[in-house]
Amino acid sequence: MADTASLPLVRAQGLSKRYGDKRVLSKLSFSLQSGGFLLVTGPNGAGKSTLLRLCAGLEGPTAGELEVGVERDELGYLGHEPLLYRELTALENLELFAKLYRVPERRDRIHELLERFGMWGERDNRISTYSRGMIQRVALCRVLLHEPRLLILDEPYTALDAAGCELLDAVLAERRGNHTFLVSTHDPARIEHLASDRLAFAEGAAT
Amino acid sequence: MADTASLPLVRAQGLSKRYGDKRVLSKLSFSLQSGGFLLVTGPNGAGKSTLLRLCAGLEGPTAGELEVGVERDELGYLGHEPLLYRELTALENLELFAKLYRVPERRDRIHELLERFGMWGERDNRISTYSRGMIQRVALCRVLLHEPRLLILDEPYTALDAAGCELLDAVLAERRGNHTFLVSTHDPARIEHLASDRLAFAEGAAT
Amino acid sequence: MKKLLAPLDNAVGLAVLATVLIAVGTAMTFFYAPVDVDGLNQKIFYFHVPIALTAYATFGWGAWKALVHLWKKKPGADLESYVAIHQGTIFGALTLITGSIWAKLRWGHWWLWGEKELVLFLIIFLFYCTYFMLRYSIEAGPRRANISAVYALFGVILIPISFLAIRLATNYIHPVAFTKQGPQMAGSQFATFMVCLAAMWTLAGALYRLELLGKRLDLKIRELRELVL
């Protein structure tokens, strides 16, 4: 895998997605190099989340081609749902996923992440008792746990306070270049400087 | 009710809330005049949502007093959950609540609101098929439906796109002075100019 | 008079009284009451029936406290209701045990499924077991108190209604000692029975008071710790 960096890691060709009669994505084409950072913007209901779910393999396209050149264990996806078990504690959730993803030196890694996101003190409380921002922080830990090659983040800044946003800025900046990013947001000003590519949807449902 | 404006509409005295052994709010005191605008800020896990739920009467305090001087039908609460039936369409949801709240000229009112929030075209689709921002827009319609005297909004800007945020700015500005507001946010700069009072929590779980 | 009744409101006084009454009752059972046609095993009657009636009484008391909680919003009524039902469940278990022993002696089986009265009591017992499951799967707070109270009320209505239901179909072998014609037994038997009944009720009262004391102490300690921290 010497020339990975020059190959597109994600490549879409005439990608379309319909739900019933509703056309959500139509004939979308783009490609994202390994190490690139694609910023997805657009109004509410434009299809950002749909595109990200397609790229994560959670749904299939109606037409067109989509190639994503990573294995399942090299992919990190953060959607609108936190993807954490609410009846388990933060520690138990991360332990579970760390085992499934075969994360080496699991305990240290989890400690480091929770510490960084300011959730180490809360590690033994169940997710169901967390505030919205705290859940988002743990969800970010889960995504970063196995340092995936491709990071798909859907509005990752949601619910974070000022300190949390700065933290995430730093986390993204550190990984920029080594990892490949696909990020949607409503506040592009915040991460514009990181972006290598941009995909701007023009119209949404609510316009 | 001639001198309503000079009486506090919300008054808390030594308000405390615990969950089990966890102390979330302790000995909080404040009061909000009728027509006032209280901006609640603070880091993740500070207790903003908890305070707002207490004021809405969704939970009871552990200690202290909390007086909220409005009837149930004069209160509008927007929490982290949209409080909409996902299996029903936007129109059906709003019809349902308009009936329960005895909104006069229901149909016109609903049309006007949906139109304003850019959701009229989507009125006959189920909430479960909406994008996150579209759901937030309909949730805002639901809260404004009966023009409540007291509006309790928990991070109302969440998930809205730029146009949606501006729309909400305008909606809040219009009602400022006539209605009483209790709003939490992580982006105080956006609505600081509207606030008459401010409650800033200092520490959260994630600090 | 008030002074005379004071021990009844006091855990230690009740405990002493219960001990005395149980001793007297046991003595009367074996040395005063005549041996029935049933033989010696009939002696269990003086425990089985008072225990069963005590179980019903404590369930009733729990429902009464539940009503007080819902109606008067009296703080502490929830705890009293809970403790009463807890005692009721203990006495209910004892009823099942003493009844089963008697059944083994009299009918030759530990249990008769065909006997609707017995099965019904088992159901009621399970109903109150569920009370604890329900209570402990709700977070402590006013909501839990309310739900427990409503459940306790349902229980006390369920009991007579169920008995009415099975009495509609009349054929049971579980005996009825107290009929419209009054108690079907000799005076000495009745006297013994009444002493034993009083003994069980004071015992239940004593246990109720004791448990309540412990629970209240727990709460106090927790509140104090809260103030200190």
Add this chain to the structure above:
Amino acid sequence: MSAAAGMSGRRGRGGLVGYLGDVATLAGKDLRIEWRARDTFPAMALFVLSTMTIFHFALPSGSSDRAAQGMLWVAILFTALLGLTRTYAPEREQGMFDGLLLSPVDRSAIWLAKVLATLVFLAAVEVVALLAFWLFFAHVGGAMIAAVVLADIGLCAVGALVAAMATASRSRELILPLLLLPLSVPVVVGAVGASVDTGTGKYLAFLALYDAIFSLIAWGTFEYVVAE
């Protein structure tokens, strides 16, 4: 106590007509959701049929009339249980209890609406069950139909309350049968009696009594179950 405890939503809301209007609105909402999203009716109907089949295999052939009736009633009871398990599913899964409790409707209207919505579905299922019973087992008389109707009312009235209790608890679906089964003993006894024994009248009267008493209590106490 909750801050909202003092807020009453009843002022100037149109008395009984308004109350019944709210009930109709809420019940309509439940029926619409059920109809649209859950295919409750065919599933419940097939469930009752499958249950009867299971009983057929589990019980000795050539059972008495009474055994067949008993079977029918157990099937009906479990179908009702299954339906009631889902009673508050939309509210619970979508956090809508908050939405309803915030709205100015009388809380008991929420209960009454649930009772009505559940009754509609249960009744529809029982048409199927009774038809099957009539075809395969025994004759279905007027007394039996009356017993079914009265039993349904009782089961739904108690069930809609108890399901709200279950919703508040961590065990949810699992605890509901435990709460409901003991409470349904009188219904089963009365209903089996009404359809088999002589003296149908007294059993039906008993069922009506049960319905009246428990509906009244449930109506009066629902408020305490859902709010602080």
Add this chain to the structure above:
Amino acid sequence: MSAAAGMSGRRGRGGLVGYLGDVATLAGKDLRIEWRARDTFPAMALFVLSTMTIFHFALPSGSSDRAAQGMLWVAILFTALLGLTRTYAPEREQGMFDGLLLSPVDRSAIWLAKVLATLVFLAAVEVVALLAFWLFFAHVGGAMIAAVVLADIGLCAVGALVAAMATASRSRELILPLLLLPLSVPVVVGAVGASVDTGTGKYLAFLALYDAIFSLIAWGTFEYVVAE
């Protein structure tokens, strides 16, 4: 086809040992959630007892031994159903199916873990049920225990697959019994036969055959049920 369909998570994941490790991890998670959130075990035990008791009000007194066995089996079946209804509740309510499908575990490991977790609970409950049955009704022999074990395996294997199908469908819990009951008729027939009739051996062999066939099919097809 999904874009991720081609992504396999199996490469270099430790073969069989890794696979079984994943199964253990997932089953442990399920047991922990159940244990913590739902008090499943006491609830199921109480449920078995209540069910067995309530049948007595519906069925004639002095039923045959076979009827008693049938009753036990209906109680076990409904308890299993109730448990299986909740099998994927954590995944469904919390959108966790996505989380599991994204993770690099083999999909069939998810199924196997669910089967194991359900079996543990069902087995625990049945110890209670059989004890109660032994105390109150009749002797419990070795053949009966073997029948219970074999029947459990079959019910859980089919149930964990069918529950996943039901989760993917809209009506969820309700459709589960609908799908499971017809599939469980052979289990009930075999189990009742093994515990009552002479010729126990052939019934047990039949149950083992059922388990083998359905487990294999479920194991092989689960992947298609959960992913596009």
